[in-house]
Amino acid sequence: NAGVTQTPKFQVLKTGQSMTLQCAQDMNHNSMYWYRQDPGMGLRLIYYSASEGTTDKGEVPNGYNVSRLNKREFSLRLESAAPSQTSVYFCASSEAAVNTGELFFGEGSRLTVL
């Protein structure tokens, strides 16, 4: 089972460039999430989509946009990358709300902004 698949796994950008991180899940989950992981900071929620057709801001949404393309896919876009966005990005999905269910994570995408 593929689970949650993220692409690309590695990316180097120059300041000001744009890019989109893609995420797809094959578990028929309703909810999808984007987190960033920084050393000593744990994981912080960027955006989430509780269900197809909805998106909401998380803890650190500035500088990012998201699109819930369909039930399977949830993309994260950096319109004008900044060095502060150097991080490891994780996509995750869940069948329902996280207080009762389980988050399933992808393997991560390591982004470096020069």
Place this chain on the structure above:
Amino acid sequence: GDSVTQMEGPVTLSEEAFLTINCTYTATGYPSLFWYVQYPGEGLQLLLKATKADDKGSNKGFEATYRKETTSFHLEKGSVQVSDSAVYFCALSDNSGAGSYQLTFGKGTKLSVIP
């Protein structure tokens, strides 16, 4: 707001040693509590959870008890193995309203187990 505090790492133990990773939380109401584990090069995966006070979550020999009086959810394992080497994250979600879509994570504790 909600917050989770974990013991600082890294933690290095010999195989078969006893493991405790401390986790305390601050939250309004009665949150659900989780431990997630991240093996090298992988995403996080749920290790165990507890949704109400005095619940004990357990999985793969790991245990944690939801202690409301001390606002804690410490992770324990009686005998660690090299394969337990990973980063462990404590997390909480609130239980207010119809459902919560936000997990608050601690900073993570790196565990290394040596043979």
